[in-house]
Amino acid sequence: MIIALNGEPRTITGPTLADLLEETGQSRAKVATAVNEVFVPATLRAETYLNPQDRVEIVAPRQGG
DSSP: OEEEETTEEEEOOOSBHHHHHHHTTOTTSOOEEEETTEEEOGGGGGGOBOOTTOEEEEEOOOOOO
16 A cells, blocks of 8 residues: 655555554654654554555654754
């Protein structure tokens, strides 16, 4: 299925947000996630199923000043 990941089209194989994080190598990273502009907490990622054309944002925290 094709989704938009951080604004770019991406073909994914897994049905859930947790699967997407695994596919992108970020399953153990401290990141914030949103699907269609709705925040998804880490505890719900395995239960959050993705649909074609969903807009997913994965954001890593940054340090700086």
